[in-house]
């Protein structure tokens with residue numbers, strides 16, 4: 350299953366072993382980890398007597414079927430579109446609110462109770478309510494994803510803005526920089542690694558948002574595909590969208606991780 | 620009329636009195652050095668003159684006007700460089716020009732002579748973390764000079780440089796000061812540097828930070844390279860050494876610079 354993110358990693362990075370494994374060694378272990386799990390799963394499925402336990406091979410076959418029938422493509426597109434739009438709206442609004450909260454104390458004081466409370470709330474709880482309000486179309490899904498994505502982005506952005514070194518703000522001051530230019534030259538670049546961390550953490554949440562919304566609306570999307578197949582006990586077919594979601598999440602997460610590492614690399618000096 | 624006039628300037632940080640009733644006058648186009656033990660309030664004084672922090676008491680006048688905030692004609696060279704880590708050396712040097720609305724390409728053209736002046740050709744595209752401390756300091760220096768300010772406030776601007784580079788930079792600074800008629804306030808820990816460069820040296824003492832002596836430096840300009848051989852130089856040097864030593868009973872000597 351997906352290695353769920355527990356690494357709210359700070360800019361200082363983690364601890365390191367004394368002897369680092371070589372690049373090849375790392376790759377080897379990475380690959381054997383993957384193979385091992387798949388093999389164990391396959392063996393277990395073959396030994397099992399229940400028809401509900403399916404192995405990886407059956408999932409691969411089911412993938413072929415779902416691609417051939419066009420179902421996978423159609424539903425994936427629908428999910429991806431809602432996810433992308435929701436991600437965009439959620440992260441832009443999270444960014445704006447985060448910047449304001451981080452930079453202006455009074456905005457922080459005013460908004461903090463809402464942000465803290467809602468961040469701590471299991472947001473899936475409001476999904477049925479939102480669907481009643483917004484209907485069974487894509488609008489509901491987009492709004493739900495936006496809300497899920499908003500909080501990690503806003504909170505990380507605000508934290509990043511508060512971490513902007515005062516020395517650099519004073520430097521901007523000393524050159525008579527106007528507020529907007531200080532944002533452009535100092536505040537945003539300084540907070541950028543935090544912002545990317547927020548985006549990275551929000552990918553997983555956004556995907557949860559899409560899938561749960563699709564369970565509830567039960568009209569289209571990968572969530573609906575999982576639901577409809579598993580209700581008919583088509584276990585292999587219902588696992589196909591799960592694998593697709595897993596890969597999508599993993600790819601996005603890793604990409605953002607690389608961007609983030611690249612940025613931190615360039616400013617090690619500070 | 621003095622270009623910079625600090626009257627009764629006071630500053631507290633909590634219960635620390637950083638500056639107490641400090642007076643200072645700097646004439647237009649004058650080169651004044653500030654000598655004093657660590658923690659006596661030199662940086663605080665410069666930040667107040669630059670308009671970055673308000674004094675708790677007293678007033679600083681620049682060109683007859685009370686200082687209320689940062690001014691475009693004044694630039695502060697910071698003791699700890701303060702480069703933008705996400706910008707290359709050349710873009711850091713161009714920072715002030717960019718803020719004045721100059722296009723990126725033109726600003727890069729414009730700063731080239733300053734980059735050469737501080738000896739950083741070939742490092743234009745390096746990020747601060749790829750530069751040594753001394754190189755970062757020179758980027759900060761070039762950044763301040765590039766906007767050609769009337770008043771240059773310098774907080775130990777050569778503190779991280781080796782002896783040779785330091786002398787080259789001193790000469791360059793004097794050349795620019797001469798050519799562009801700047802007013803310079805120069806904080807240093809080096810008595811020799813203060814004597815070689817300045818028209819006037821003010822010596823500060825700590826707790827509260829104040830000026831205990833102002834010494835006119837009599838040597839005509841341009842000054843010879845063997846200035847240190849002059850008996851008056853030795854005499855002034857000894858005098859400043861004594862002043863600094865008496866102001867600093869808890870330490871063994873003048874902080875090295």
Ligand SMILES: Nc1ncnc2c1ncn2[C@@H]1O[C@H](COP(=O)(O)OP(=O)(O)OP(=O)(O)O)[C@@H](O)[C@H]1O
Pocket residue numbers: 632633635636637655656657658659660661662663664698
């Ligand atoms: N922002 C601040 N907050 C609290 N105390 C401060 C602050 N800035 C300066 N001080 C205190 O004021 C005094 C003077 O500090 P300042 O930095 O001006 O000294 P300085 O003469 O520049 O020393 P150095 O030669 O070591 O740079 C010190 O005791 C310092 O602890």
Ligand SMILES: [Mg+2]
Pocket residue numbers: 661662663698774
């Ligand atoms: Mg200082």
